[in-house]
Amino acid sequence: MTGQVQGKVALVTGGASGIGEAVSELLAREGTSVAVTDVDDLRGPEVVARIKKAGGEASFWHHDVTSEERWIEVVAEVMKRYGRLDVLVSNAGIGISVPSITEMSLSDWRRQTAINLDGVFLSVKHCLPVMRKTGGGSVIMMSSLAGLRGAAGLSGYCATKGGVRLFAKAIAMECATFGDGIRVNSVHPGIIDTPIWGKIPTEAAGAGQNAPIDPEERAKVATPLGRAGHAEEIAQGVLYLASDASRYVTGTELVIDGGMFAGGIARRV
Numbered sequence: 001m002t003g004q005v006q007g008k009v010a011l012v013t014g015g016a017s018g019i020g021e022a023v024s025e026l027l028a029r030e031g032t033s034v035a036v037t038d039v040d041d042l043r044g045p046e047v048v049a050r051i052k053k054a055g056g057e058a059s060f061w062h063h064d065v066t067s068e069e070r071w072i073e074v075v076a077e078v079m080k081r082y083g084r085l086d087v088l089v090s091n092a093g094i095g096i097s098v099p100s101i102t103e104m105s106l107s108d109w110r111r112q113t114a115i116n117l118d119g120v121f122l123s124v125k126h127c128l129p130v131m132r133k134t135g136g137g138s139v140i141m142m143s144s145l146a147g148l149r150g151a152a153g154l155s156g157y158c159a160t161k162g163g164v165r166l167f168a169k170a171i172a173m174e175c176a177t178f179g180d181g182i183r184v185n186s187v188h189p190g191i192i193d194t195p196i197w198g199k200i201p202t203e204a205a206g207a208g209q210n211a212p213i214d215p216e217e218r219a220k221v222a223t224p225l226g227r228a229g230h231a232e233e234i235a236q237g238v239l240y241l242a243s244d245a246s247r248y249v250t251g252t253e254l255v256i257d258g259g260m261f262a263g264g265i266a267r268r269v
Helices: 018-029 043-053 068-082 106-134 155-178 195-199 215-222 231-242
Strands: 009-013 033-038 058-062 087-090 137-142 182-189 253-256
Touching: 009 018, 009 068, 009 106, 018 033, 018 043, 018 087, 018 231, 033 043, 033 068, 043 058, 058 068, 068 106, 087 106, 087 231, 106 137, 106 155, 106 182, 137 155, 137 231, 155 182, 182 231, 231 253
Parallel strands: 009 033, 009 087, 033 058, 087 137, 137 182, 182 253
Antiparallel strands: none
């Protein structure tokens, strides 16, 4: 796929770690100038430094995706620096787990919704106008396997990621109606070995004890392919959707989950 994102400019939220980090680095390797945004002021500049050391172009912005005022500032600064925006990867998100929905506080519900759903709404609201001026592009919203099916202990997370899935479809139809050349799709990772799993206790996932989940161990029994995915494998899917190779793809969902959604657990012999 070398060259198909050459010369493009991408904004990646939550770009300092996990999937966002892998996406930022891969897009940069493939010739995209990357605006890495995150609230992590330590890791964000480190991602940018690695990209530049490898010969790519990137810049970091501190960015609370729940703040509309900050969205206005970041988009304006990205346009001032790069002059265009071709790709939006709305990736920033959190996962809050509880053994039962009756134990979730309203403040946690609202915080998760603010980041996972409001942040995606604001990303589209403020990036679409400048992407239209650019002449079109690709919006990639990071959902989850939890946006396609329920998961005990993750009801709030499922609600937000399911919302992202349908929001992507609605905005895809809106952009197609406007004929603005902007495609919109969602990506649905399964069990991916990223730092977010260290924040989900096994009790909430139905394992009966309150300890961090080992994604590799969980994937061995929960995933037909028998292993956890890697952030770089999700990044490859994002690269496809960002590139001209996917120019006829909009309003759809790319599931990258080792077969979990297709048929659950496949017993291997």
